[in-house]
Amino acid sequence: MRALRIYAGARALERIRERGLSPSDVRVIPAAAGGPKGLTLLALDRFIFGEWLPQSKSNEHVDLVGASIGAWRMAAACLHDPTAALDQLEHDYIHQEYDIAQGKKGPTPEHVSEKFGAEIARTFGGRESEVLDHPRYRLHIVTSRGRHMMRRETKLRAALGYLSAYVTNVASRKAMGAWIERAVFSANAAALPFATTDYRTRRYGLTAKNFASVVQASCSIPFVLRAVHDIAGAPAGAYWDGGITDYHLHLDYRVRCSQSGHAAENHGETAPTESSSGIVLYPHFQQAIVPGWLDKSLKWRHASSHFLDDVVVLAPDVEWVQTLPNQKLPDRTDFMRYGRDTHARVVAWSKAASACAALRDEFAELVYSKRVAGVAEPL
Secondary structure (H helix, E strand, O other), rough: OOOOOEEOOHHHHHHHHHHHOOOOHEEEEEEEEOHHHHHHHHHHHHHHHHHHHHHHOOOOOOOEEEEEEHHHHHHHHHOHHHHHHHHHHHHHHOOOOOOOOOOOOOHHHHHHHHHHHHHHHHHHHHHHHHOOOOOEEEEEEEEEOHHHHOOOHHHHHHHHHHHHHHHHHHHHHHHHHHHEEEEEEEEEEOOOEEEEOOOEEEEEEOOOHHHHHHHHOOOOOOEEOOOOOOOOOOOOOOEOOOOOOOOOOOOOOHHHHHHOOOEEEOOOOOOOOOEOOEEEEEOOOOOOOOOOOOHOOHHHOOOOOOHHHEEEEEEEEHHHHOOOOOHEEEEEHHHHHHOOHHHHHHHHHHHHHHHHHHHHHHHHHHHHHOHHHHOOEEE
């Protein structure tokens, strides 16, 4: 049974059938939100960033775009030793443990935020320049900033705000921008590798001063962690998980954003002008690239689109996933499944992460034998 499936958008499929796939072709790597599902991709990440991409003969920058756990993965990939950093991420994520008060089903958001903040400081503290000044990679971290009722976080504001956002989003994804806007923080004022005419977007600089706050905000799942307020270099307000606006980063990668600068906005008035080229290589935990967190139940928004014409998705085979513990990818329901039995969860997640080395091995064999075109399927 094959573990890995490769799906390609129309232009990407034509390109790899003509010339194959080499590390020099890659210009963007997105990394989705999805919590523990991201564990599926870390073996692939270690191969891509630790072995394959460094073989590129191109001097072109590669843009790394991450939301939630994807932001953590991409930031780790920018450290001087990405293999070791991604190994550490895998270990720390699998072994995370929280105090749960008697009679409660889970830890408080304050406790989870505190522990996660400490983890960011331990991993990246004093090493921000390694990430921000990488000679080849340009990091973009996606967060979601609340507007109007959601500019400050309280239990009532968050509950009413997300209810309003959900109802609005069913009618129109773009209209949800009235409640929550996409806020992207980019290293070294790098231009975004995607257009922003699809959704209300604001852009800011990712700096050593705000790095920890931005990573924490991008991972702050509503009602699980607390929002991060008043990030340095950006407007006051509450910033949440980047997966809310961009769950799987279904973005228009065909063109780059024409604007540059730390505080640029695009509400749809200005079309991007710079043409794209190359491949968007997307290690993902499924074939479908769902636009926003609130779109998970809206199946009609799960289809591919022309935004993804240049995208190559690396994803686990659906039947192969059935061979993993619990016949599924690790996910947040496992915290409820195992409750206080942290050891059992750690064992299950460790087995799943180890099994996902098959994804790495199959991709490595395909690129080195130049057989990617023979197995690629339409996205």
